[in-house]
Amino acid sequence: MSEYKKNANKLIIKVVYYGPALSGKTTNLAQLYAQLRPQRKGELMVLESGDDRTLFFDMLPIGLRSNDGLDLRVKIYTVPGQIKHDSTRKALLSRVDGVVFVADSQIDQQDNNAVAFSDLADNLTKVGLDIERLPLTVQFNKRDHQDAMEKATLHEKWAETPWTPLTFASALRGEGVVESFRQLLARLYPVVNEEFNLSTRHALDSQEFVRQLSAVEEARHE
């Protein structure tokens, strides 16, 4: 649940990168950290174990200040993908506003994708959220792999879901990461706007919301 602190005129939105183990969630976040030039960007916090697997989570705070002084922040988290960290994943989904599901494009990973997706749906239910109504972007990562599933096949598979069109990425090469994030921001905006009147009260429309939070060239500081 996005959180508005009235006294500080501060709005905090929580985004979680979810997906099976080793699908590239942390790499996505590292690329966002490297590529994004939003108005405000904090430090990338990585809490991994000794073998470079996410142990608790990664977190990157970004933000913008609207002309009327609204302090809008997006906290982007990743979850640990290994099955054994289910409780941690569930805890991190608490009060989430949007999810990027990072799937693995390799043919032999499709079962893991399905398991992780249904695990996402279950955990959302447990924290009182409905996957059908939550802003959600599905990214098929690792497009650079030789045995990646055909895009057409994937599109066809997901055609009947609310999450089409899919996004595609090669996070290691930095491709498609920002595009996935932008799609999620665009899907997030209407929900946040409905609750906090971003457009009328803060003169912040969808385009500006997405542009400011996902700018890749040097942001123009006011």
Next chain:
Amino acid sequence: MSNLEDDLDLDALLSTNHRALLLQVLSTLTGVNVELVEHADEASSPLVFNLETLAWLKAELPEAHRQAAVQLFELIMFYAGKYHLAANLHLDVTETSYIELQKQHVALQESKMRYKKLSEKLQERIDEQVKVIERAQRQLYEDARLRAIGQLAAGVAHEINTPVGYIGSNLRVASDYLRDIATNLDDGNNLETVLEDFRELLDESRSGVQRIANIVSDLRIFANIDQAEFANCELNVLLKTACHLLQAEHYQKLAIVQHLNELPKLDCYPAKLSQAFYNVLDNAAKAIGDDGVIHVESRLCGDVIEVVIGDDGCGMSQDTMARVFDPFFTTRSIGMGTGLGLSVVRDIISVHQGEIRLKSHPGQGTRVTLLFKVS
């Protein structure tokens, strides 16, 4: 979940002591006083953690130097923050898991109670079923007894029929003789042959009546009509009666050899013991077929009465012997045996604190020894 709060304040990130130490180090390094203030002024720069300004670092230093001090301070806060956020999440996950474990524990306890109740219910139902089976078993035995009594009655009827038949015919002839005597008395004819025959008729009839009386007496003993349920009585009498009745049922064709020695009287349930003797004798009769012999022997050895009923019939295998006392175990075809005969014998003997011994080999006959201790 409050634990997941990631906006940590200065106190949460660095304790007062560490903050003071850090400022002291910075002061020493820079050579000017470095301190934290709550409001910005021209000699201060913001300290930021996760986009949040937590305080201002104030030092009379060139901008670049003050900025370096801020970076160092922020770096330390960043690592402290990492630890705190991880710790908070860990605490949160642990608490949630613990609560879930407790719930599971409660659910397990409930399910355990359910199974316990279920098992109790099952035990109840088993007990009920056992009662039903026992009732059915007694019913079956009653039925078998009634059938045995029916067979007995048929034998008795057959037995009585013969003497009654010739007594009736004798009496008819006797009436004719009386009429003849009456007429012949007048003409003085020789009545010697008629009188001779008449006497014979009457003797025969008296013996027939005696036979009927014996059978009825046997039946009375067997059915325990005249005696108290528990009485002091002669086992030999019971044995003889049982033999008579068995003969009656087999049209007097059985070869039964009796060696009954004098015995002291025994306190017993006569009707029950008769039933037991009859059951063993009945088995022997069925084992020998048409041309075997049944030996019935009784004797006193010390203070123990031994009753031995042996036959030279078909005998039993070890497997059969092991099961003969089981209720409903029978080697006979359906309808021919209830499988209760010997189990009833065992029950009756145990009521008398007696003992039953069995010796048998296939083809070599069977020997049943019943032992009763004389008090």
